[in-house]
Amino acid sequence: MKPTLVVLAAGMGSRYGGLKQLDGMGPNGETIIDYSIFDAKRAGFGKVVFVIRESFKDAFEKQFGEKIRTHLEVAYAFQEVNSPIEGLDEIPERTKPWGTAHAVLVAKNQINTPFAVINADDFYGHNAYQKMADFLIQEAEENHYAMIGYQLQKTLSEHGSVSRGVCKMNEERKLKSIVERTQIFKLNRNIIFKNEADEHIYIAPTSAVSMNFWGFHTSVFDELSKQFITFAKENKDKPKAEFFIPLIINNMISDEKVAVSVLESTDQWFGMTYKEDKEIVQRSIQDRISAGSYPEQLWL
Secondary structure, eight states, X not given: OOOEEEEEOOOOOTTTOSOGGGOOOSTTSOOHHHHHHHHHHHHTOOEEEXXXXXXXXXXXXXXXXXXXXXXXXXXXXXXXXXXXXXXXXXXXXXXXXXXXXXXXXXXXXXXXXXXXXEETXXXXXXXXXXXXXXXXXXXXXXXXXXXXXXXXXXXXXXXSOEXXXXXXXXXXXXXXXXXXXXXXXXXXXXXXXXXXXXXXXXXXXXXXXXXXXXXXXXXXXXXXXXXXXXXXXXXXXXXXXXXXXXXXXXXXXXXXXXXXXXXXXXXXXXXXXXGGGHHHHHHHHHHHHHTTSSOSSTTO
């Protein structure tokens, strides 16, 4: 059975401004999502689930659904700020979304195979999709998940600081934990981050970081549901608290419920963190087309 690709696209992109998921990057107006789905299809995925706001559905169907359905099965799941979750009688009201793990949880009814989760506005590269598809088809189990690890130096923006989840691994490249580092940037040819004391701390350029490209067995939904119910109750008066995927994974690893393989990608990651990143993304895509990695028109 072919794995499923879950595309997290409910956010508007506060730093970038506007619905960047539909911004054209390729020579014929192709979006980053187009390239992600193209890579997923040739890697062996059979279905894509878009997690979006319900108000985005018509735009997404026009942009993607109509042309992709001849290649993959397409489905939608809706993440609103207060989307109800089975088992939680009354979700606390708030104005800020609950986070990426909540987004995965609302897609539960659309997924019945091992699946990958990606951000809509990140370009991961074909190598990453192939490695993840191979894992999901051959190795994914109830107690064995995966993530794609990128070298930190291949994930930075030239136009501002970034936040990255830095991976701690054992000798077998099994994840031990993810530590969130904020305000990472280049300084005098070094890569540094600011700690809580506003001190500059050096971080190795080859450090493995998570770019929110995960591979799961469907067993993860039981744990997501259980942890979200607890999280929502404990954070009902904390409107900025978010239910992130790394939080869930750290908890499961700590409780020895799962092993997570870190699959190394050799690709350069790039994405749309800032508006100024658009030109770099467009140039990078054109370079890959010129090199023969992608056709001039994806969906002919």
